[in-house]
Structures are given as C-alpha cells and as structure tokens.
Amino acid sequence: MRTIIALAVGRAVRKLIRVFRHGGGSAVPGTVASIIQPKLFQKAISKFPLGLVVISGSSGKSSTTKFLVQILQEQGLQVFTNPSTANIKQGLFSAVLQGGRGLALPKADIAVVEMDEAFALKIGAPLKPRLSVLTNVMDEQLDRFIDSEYVLNSLQGLALESSGVIANGNDPKLSSIANDNVRYFGFDETLVNNEAAPRYAFSVAKPISKLDYEINQVTPFSLETDSRKIELDLPDRGLHMVLNFAAAVAAALELVENFDEKKLATSAANLEGVFGRDSLENINGVESRILLVQNRESFRLNLLRAKNADQLFMAIGTDVKDPSWLWGVDFNGLRPVDILTGHHAIPMKYRLQSCGVEAKTLVSDFDEALQSFIELEKPVSGERIFMVTADTFRRMKRSLELSS
Amino acid sequence: MIGFLFPEVCNQQGDQGYKDWLEINGVSTRVVGGELPTGLAGLVVGDVSEQGSAVLESLLANHWLISEIENGLTVLAIGRSGQIISKIIGVKHFIGSQKSQYVNTEFQDKPVYGFINGRYDLDNLIVESLVGEGRLINCALLGPVGIVNPWFEKYCFDIETASREDLTDHYRKLVSD
Known part of the structure; x- marks a missing residue:
C-alpha cells in the first residue's frame, strides 16, 4: 500500500512541478516518494528479471551508463535507468516515478543506474547488485571526500556486495578491489601512456598487468578478451570516452547471453554521448562544442579536446567549492580565452596568467x-x-x- | 631558486601551480628530490594524500632537507606534509578535527586567506618553527596560499610577484560568505 501511495503522490508532485517549471528536473518528487516508501527503489528493481547494474566512480559514470543502456537496448533488452547526474537517493527515486505510469512500478528487463561514488557503499551495496562497474578514482571534490581513499573505500564496499565487478585495471587504486568475481578492462601498455589517456589518483599500488578486456587499438576500436576480439568503428570523442565505451562493452558481455557483435557495431555507429560531455550543439546558428570540466583530470583531458578552438568561453561556477585544484591544471599552450566568467573567474584568471594564457575579457555577470x-x-x-x-x-x- | 620537493607525491591540491606562478614572475624554480641542488633559497613541500603521507615520510628518512633547515633553509610545508616534516624534525605541530572550509587566520599579526582540507587546529593554522638557522613554516592553507596572500609570499621567501589585489579580495569574500 505504501508503494502505491508513494507512486501516486510522487507522480502527482512531479506533474505539478512540471506545470510551473518547464523542462528541468527536480529532486522534490523523489524525496516525497522516499519519505512515504523508503523501499520504493528496492521494490522497483526487484521486479527486473536480470537485476541491477550499478555504475560508479569519480568520473565517466554518466557516459558509461548511457553507453551500456544503448548497447543493451540494441541487444533487445528493455532497460530502466536514471537520468545523468540524478545519481543520489532522490534521483533514483525520481527515476522510478518517471519510469512508469499511474500506480505501476516501471517495467524493464534490467536496471542500469549511475550512482554517486559517495553513495556507492551506503545506497548501492545494500541493493546487492548483479554487477558493479567501477570507472576510476580521481583526486576530485576533495572538499567533499577529504581524500581519494574515501572514494576507494566506498567503491570497495559496493564491490564486496556485488555478484560481479567490472573495474578499470589501469587505475592502480582499483587494482586492489577485493572480490573474486572482479574482471578488469583498460588500455594496453602502449595506449595507457598516451597523453590523452586518463591519469588517476596517487597510489602505491600497481595497475593490473593482465587485463580481461584489453583495448589494444582505438581506430578502429579493438577490444580483446581470452575468447574473442571485437573490432568496430567509434565516433571520435577522446580516449577517455573509448575507455568508458570499453567498460560498457565489458559489462554487456557479462550480462547478455548470446551476445550479438553485429548489434554492438550498430550501437557503436549510433552512439550518443551525454549532453555537455564533449557534445556538439547548434547555439545561435554556430555548431559549438560543450566541454564539461569537473575536476583536475577532466580539465586536462578536455583541454586536449580544445586544441582546435578558435573561440573559447570559460566559466568556473559555484560547484567548484575550493578553487585550489585549478592550480593543478596545466593550461600551457591553450589559446587565449575570449570570455572568462563565473563565481571563480578571478582565481581562474591568475591561474591562466601563470601559464602564459590571456583571458581577453572578464565579465562578472554570467548571462x-x-x-x-x-x-x-x-x-x-x-x-x-x-x-x-x-x-x-x-x-x-x-x-x-x-x-x- | 625556490625548490619544489617531490611533486609526484606532494601535489594534492594545486601546490605545483605555485611553481608556474613564480616562473612567470621571473623567480627561478626547480623540481627537487633526493639530491641537494645548488642555489636553493627556499623550499615548497606540497600537500599529500593519505597514501602520499606514508610515501613522503619514507622519502624523507635521512633526507638533506633535515640538515639544510639547520643550515638556514626556509621550508614552506603545505597541509599534511607540514605535519609529517614537523614529526620528523621533532617540532610541535597541531592536529585537530577534520575541516574543509575557507579560513581567515592571523599570522605575524596579518590576515592570511585560504582553504583548508584536513585535520587542523583553527588556532594554529600557520606555525613557524625556528630550527637551527632555518625555518619550517607549517601551513594548513592549501597550495595557492602564497599567491592569494602576497605579503605571506614575501615573508616566506622575500620575493615579490605581480599585483593581485582582486584575488585576495575574492578570498576575503569567500571567507565571509
């Protein structure tokens, strides 16, 4: 009964909010539903015959989730998922409200959800996922996590409660994940040293030397396992996206019996990225690239994607709690920034200056x-x-x- | 020349960006490690992670840094690295509860603005210890502290770099918000 009430009230609140606020999502319906029925999400996923897949880590969660959903759908599965960044409790509950109609729980074969790394242990582990996909551990949001060890501990807790684990074997911190069923993906020893390959948080541990899913070529994409070699064409979105795609393929191979490689090639050809993550949008009649920077490493990787910039807009907002990390990003060689704005435009101006990069115009008003x-x-x-x-x-x- | 010690370990929150700032302002800098370089006028040791703490402690066993402080070197140790060096050379250091916040502290009767992230004592965020003829300045405020606070940079290393009053003002506002 509580479930039905939670669905009814949550969906009514959702409808009401959408009347007044066009488009944008809200955490309120999920929060309301979670108060009425704290087990709503658990009840929803218990209906999915193929169980739950949780994708977590410092970065790459949204893209890996989106890629895996596309691959599984192409393989013929009906997939329940959460929208990008709606990856904490309220977001998961809101996804349940969004995923069905009336008083019914969502219907699907499998759930693939992105989960904030801080909540992997607290929310993800008790759900005992069928599979966890661990993308990486970066020095990110240290004002929130204190130390990358905290993130590792949370992911470790999730891994321990998961039936299977797919983890990034290039990341030394993840090499120590304790789960007998962990299988590692990553770049081979040549690609891992490419400047466009991700770098991870400091660790005394060594990366995994024998990977279960090894990317040994980018163009065309080539992924090798003990029993098969997958080759296909991927759109160019940078090496970090290739790694996210490999994580998704590795997960799909673990989940789908009679995996159809031809359908995987179709998924790859039509691969859609996450909005804002290196996506091309028509803005005011000009095709523009949006690069979302969230931490030191994502900034570094996105700067490599900005080499072809002719016009550059940079905006550092209030989500950057402590701008100290901006001083850890190397901006040497970047073209001048045409317009610099955002809450932390001033520290950014000095960081750019220290790397010999000019900020042509600093505008305090964002709009x-x-x-x-x-x-x-x-x-x-x-x-x-x-x-x-x-x-x-x-x-x-x-x-x-x-x-x- | 200002040295930056073991940047592969001591670079938790932007400490090495200070090196770029000094370079662009004409101050000579150099990455230093196990061998004592010539012409070292000051040394910056950046903040370390939990795992990095143990690594730094082992790297500093029998390291020249210890004797060079005695001989007159000024060491600016950021965050946890300050706690480690203090422990090694046996000077007082302060550990408090976990904090992650903007701070405005007084040092040498002047304000210093910045951000702290770790187990620090708010009453002792910057502690200077005289060791032989040198100084250990143990500073909880993260990497850009010398850039945000021009007078502090002058106090530590007797150098003056480009004017940046708006940056200090920005931090002053962040602290008061």
Whole structure:
C-alpha cells in the first residue's frame, strides 16, 4: 500500500512541478516518494528479471551508463535507468516515478543506474547488485571526500556486495578491489601512456598487468578478451570516452547471453554521448562544442579536446567549492580565452596568467558573458568551445534554453 | 631558486601551480628530490594524500632537507606534509578535527586567506618553527596560499610577484560568505 501511495503522490508532485517549471528536473518528487516508501527503489528493481547494474566512480559514470543502456537496448533488452547526474537517493527515486505510469512500478528487463561514488557503499551495496562497474578514482571534490581513499573505500564496499565487478585495471587504486568475481578492462601498455589517456589518483599500488578486456587499438576500436576480439568503428570523442565505451562493452558481455557483435557495431555507429560531455550543439546558428570540466583530470583531458578552438568561453561556477585544484591544471599552450566568467573567474584568471594564457575579457555577470560570446562573429576556422563546470553548464542550459 | 620537493607525491591540491606562478614572475624554480641542488633559497613541500603521507615520510628518512633547515633553509610545508616534516624534525605541530572550509587566520599579526582540507587546529593554522638557522613554516592553507596572500609570499621567501589585489579580495569574500 505504501508503494502505491508513494507512486501516486510522487507522480502527482512531479506533474505539478512540471506545470510551473518547464523542462528541468527536480529532486522534490523523489524525496516525497522516499519519505512515504523508503523501499520504493528496492521494490522497483526487484521486479527486473536480470537485476541491477550499478555504475560508479569519480568520473565517466554518466557516459558509461548511457553507453551500456544503448548497447543493451540494441541487444533487445528493455532497460530502466536514471537520468545523468540524478545519481543520489532522490534521483533514483525520481527515476522510478518517471519510469512508469499511474500506480505501476516501471517495467524493464534490467536496471542500469549511475550512482554517486559517495553513495556507492551506503545506497548501492545494500541493493546487492548483479554487477558493479567501477570507472576510476580521481583526486576530485576533495572538499567533499577529504581524500581519494574515501572514494576507494566506498567503491570497495559496493564491490564486496556485488555478484560481479567490472573495474578499470589501469587505475592502480582499483587494482586492489577485493572480490573474486572482479574482471578488469583498460588500455594496453602502449595506449595507457598516451597523453590523452586518463591519469588517476596517487597510489602505491600497481595497475593490473593482465587485463580481461584489453583495448589494444582505438581506430578502429579493438577490444580483446581470452575468447574473442571485437573490432568496430567509434565516433571520435577522446580516449577517455573509448575507455568508458570499453567498460560498457565489458559489462554487456557479462550480462547478455548470446551476445550479438553485429548489434554492438550498430550501437557503436549510433552512439550518443551525454549532453555537455564533449557534445556538439547548434547555439545561435554556430555548431559549438560543450566541454564539461569537473575536476583536475577532466580539465586536462578536455583541454586536449580544445586544441582546435578558435573561440573559447570559460566559466568556473559555484560547484567548484575550493578553487585550489585549478592550480593543478596545466593550461600551457591553450589559446587565449575570449570570455572568462563565473563565481571563480578571478582565481581562474591568475591561474591562466601563470601559464602564459590571456583571458581577453572578464565579465562578472554570467548571462551578459554568455550573450557577448554567442554574438561573436562566426569562427572562420576552428571551433567555438564552451568550457564550463556543472553549475555554469546548468545556467547556460537555462539561459540558452538548451535541452538534451 | 625556490625548490619544489617531490611533486609526484606532494601535489594534492594545486601546490605545483605555485611553481608556474613564480616562473612567470621571473623567480627561478626547480623540481627537487633526493639530491641537494645548488642555489636553493627556499623550499615548497606540497600537500599529500593519505597514501602520499606514508610515501613522503619514507622519502624523507635521512633526507638533506633535515640538515639544510639547520643550515638556514626556509621550508614552506603545505597541509599534511607540514605535519609529517614537523614529526620528523621533532617540532610541535597541531592536529585537530577534520575541516574543509575557507579560513581567515592571523599570522605575524596579518590576515592570511585560504582553504583548508584536513585535520587542523583553527588556532594554529600557520606555525613557524625556528630550527637551527632555518625555518619550517607549517601551513594548513592549501597550495595557492602564497599567491592569494602576497605579503605571506614575501615573508616566506622575500620575493615579490605581480599585483593581485582582486584575488585576495575574492578570498576575503569567500571567507565571509
């Protein structure tokens, strides 16, 4: 009965909010539903015959989740998932409300959910997932986590309660995950040293030398296991996205009996990324690349993607609690930033200056900065790039009425 | 020349960015490790992670840093690295409860702004110990502290770099928000 009430009230609240606030999601319906029925999410996933897959780690969660969902759907499965970044308790509950109609729980074969790394132990582990996919441990949000060891402990707790684990074997911290059923994916020893391959939090441990799913070529993408070699073409979204895709393929191979490689090639050809994660959008008549930067390493990788920039907008928002980490990013060689804005534009200006990069115009008002940038003459050669943090990305979407 | 010790370990929150800042302002810097370089005027030891703490402690066993402080070197040790060096050379250091916040502290009767993340004592965020002819400045405020607070940089290493009043103001506002 509590479940039915939670679904009814939660969906009514959701409908009401959407009347007044077009488009954007809200945590309120999920919160309301979780108060009425704390086991709502658990009850929903118990109905899925193929169980639950949890994807967690410092970065790459959203892309890996989206890739895995696309692969499984192409293989013929009906998949329940949560929207990108709705990855803590309220988000999961909201996804249940969104995934069904009336008083019914969502219907699907399997659940694939992205989960915030801080909640992997607290929320993910008690759900005893069929499979956990652990992307990496980075020096990220240290104001929140204190130390990357905290993230590792949370992921370790999730792994211990999961029937199977797919983990990034290039990340030395994840090499010590204690689970007999852990299988590792990653780049081979040549690709792992490429400057565009991710770098992980400091560890005294060594990466895994014998990977279960080894990427030994990027173009075409080639993934080798003991029993098969998968080769296909992938859209170019950087090496970190190749790694996320490999994680998704490894997970799918663990989950799907009679895996159809031809269908995987179709998934790869039509692969959709997560909005804002190196995505191309038409903004004010100009094809523009949006690069979401969330931590030192994602900034570094996205700077490599910005090499072809002809116009650059940079906005460092309030989600950056402590701007100290900006001083850990190497901006040497970056073209001048046309417009710099956001809550931490001033520390960013000095960090850029210390790397010999000019910030041409610093605009304190975000909307004004955005407007000035999109009104620039169309770039003659090269790309128009928006480099934004989570907060400024949200404001940008709202201001320009962009939707995924 | 200002040295930056073991950056592969001591770079938890942007400490090595200070090296770029000094370089662009014409101050000579160098990455240093197991061998004592010539012309060392000051040394920065960046913050370390939990695992990095143990690694730094082992790297500093019988290290030249200890004798060079005695000989007159000034060491600015950020975050946890300060606690480790203090322990090794036997000077007082303070550990408090876990904090992750902007701070405004007084040192040498002047304000210092920044961010702390770790187990620190709010009454002793910057502690200077005289060791022989040198100094250990144990500073809980993270990496950019010398950039955010120009006078502190001058106090530690007797250097002056480009004006940045708006940066200090930005931190002053962050502390008061």
